[in-house]
Amino acid sequence: xxxxxxEKESMGEQVDxxxxxxKQEADLQRIRQFRLIDDVFMNKVxxxxxxxxxxxxxxxxxxxxxxxxVNLQHGISNLQGRAVRLxxxxxxxxxxxxxxxxxxxDHGAQAKxxxxxxxxxDANITEAGNQYENLKETYVIFITENDVLRDNLPLYDIRRTxxxxxxxxxxxxxxxxxxxxxxxxxxxxxLMQDLxxxxxxxLHYHEFAERMEFLKYSKEGEEKMTDVIEEYAARKAEALAKxxxxxxxxxxxxxxxxxxxxxxxxxxxxxxxxxxxEAEVRELASKLSA
Numbered sequence: 708x709x710x711x712x713x714e715k716e717s718m719g720e721q722v723d724x725x726x727x728x729x730k731q732e733a734d735l736q737r738i739r740q741f742r743l744i745d746d747v748f749m750n751k752v753x754x755x756x757x758x759x760x761x762x763x764x765x766x767x768x769x770x771x772x773x774x775x776x777v778n779l780q781h782g783i784s785n786l787q788g789r790a791v792r793l794x795x796x797x798x799x800x801x802x803x804x805x806x807x808x809x810x811x812x813d814h815g816a817q818a819k820x821x822x823x824x825x826x827x828x829d830a831n832i833t834e835a836g837n838q839y840e841n842l843k844e845t846y847v848i849f850i851t852e853n854d855v856l857r858d859n860l861p862l863y864d865i866r867r868t869x870x871x872x873x874x875x876x877x878x879x880x881x882x883x884x885x886x887x888x889x890x891x892x893x894x895x896x897x898l899m900q901d902l903x904x905x906x907x908x909x910l911h912y913h914e915f916a917e918r919m920e921f922l923k924y925s926k927e928g929e930e931k932m933t934d935v936i937e938e939y940a941a942r943k944a945e946a947l948a949k950x951x952x953x954x955x956x957x958x959x960x961x962x963x964x965x966x967x968x969x970x971x972x973x974x975x976x977x978x979x980x981x982x983x984x985e986a987e988v989r990e991l992a993s994k995l996s997a
Contacts, residue, residue: 734936738923743915744809744852744887744902746794747935747942750779752918759797761914763805765898766848766862766885773800783831791827803844804828811852821847821865821882829880844879850902854886861889861896961991968992 741748753759760774774797781796795807806824810816828845849855856863863884867876890899897911904910907919922928964981968991972980977988 734933735929737936738929738932740905741923741935742903742905743919744811744850746809748922749794749809751922751931751935752915753777753779753795755914755918757914758918759795759807761912762807762898763797763799763848765894765912766883767846768894774798775800783827791824793824803846804832805846805848807848807850809850810855813851813853813855816849816851816855816884821849821884825880825882842879844881846881846883848883848885850885850887852887854888856884856886859886859889861886861891861893861899961987964988964991965995968995 743749743752753762754777756774756777759777760772763774764770764772776798778796779794781793783791783793793806794809795805797805797807799805806828808816808824824847825845828847829842832843832845854860863886865882865884867878867880868874869876885895885899887899887902890896890903901910901912901915907916907923910916910919922932960981960983964977964983964987967977967980968988974985974988974992977983977992978985981988983991
């Protein structure tokens with residue numbers, strides 16, 4: 708069981724055994740409901756290099772791929788200092804580099820986001836004096852909850868091509884979208900099924916099942932999951948706070964626009980100052996004049 712009593716005692720708080728037991732049971736229940744596709748749980752599962760290796764082997768349909776190193780939540784930045792945190796960054800034994808992103812939000816899986824991640828990988832793996840021919844192959848892989856590209860394909864392998872000949876432009880850059888809605892009997896479809904399972908007994912791939920079993924049902928695994936629970940709660944609180952702040956900011960814009968319109972300002976002027984869309988401002992104006 709997760710042990711919070713020592714932490715509370717060290718902070719000088721009196722431990723209520725009943726409340727403590729309830730919290731432990733609630734946290735264990737939360738842990739048991741995590742899926743591989745949930746990013747806070749995914750971080751722990753894919754600390755195991757063999758799980759990352761299996762994931763890449765299935766997606767790329769290769770049995771000869773062997774992962775040498777894995778970094779989770781790896782931050783990289785451009786020359787202007789804008790940073791991106793990559794879910795999984797892996798390197799195989801031939802030096803190829805893989806960025807794997809799980810995207811539940813379609814906005815996070817936009818085509819230009821994939822392009823940006825790919826360019827950041829190139830910028831961060833080269834040093835002054837490197838020969839271009841030594842530039843490593845890179846893969847940006849988006850596993851998306853929805854079919855973002857909307858062609859109902861299980862996988863989209865995106866590469867640059869020469870328009871006139873339709874030949875691949877072999878620059879070593881790969882972008883792949885995996886549609887997790889396609890959960891059929893193929894190896895990739897079974898992988899997508901596994902991403903949404905909560906019970907290790909129902910997983911198709913034993914590497915994932917063993918890792919999930921360890922994290923959810925062993926004493927050592929439960930201890931490792933304490934920080935996942937804290938991160939999960941912190942992210943939820945942050946998301947709620949951001950949502951509330953955005954709603955408040957929008958309300959302020961609306962009130963500001965109403966004041967401008969009431970003073971007789973034009974639609975164009977109000978749009979420019981309030982930062983609302985023209986449609987939103989016109990709707991406010993029609994309500995004020997009604």
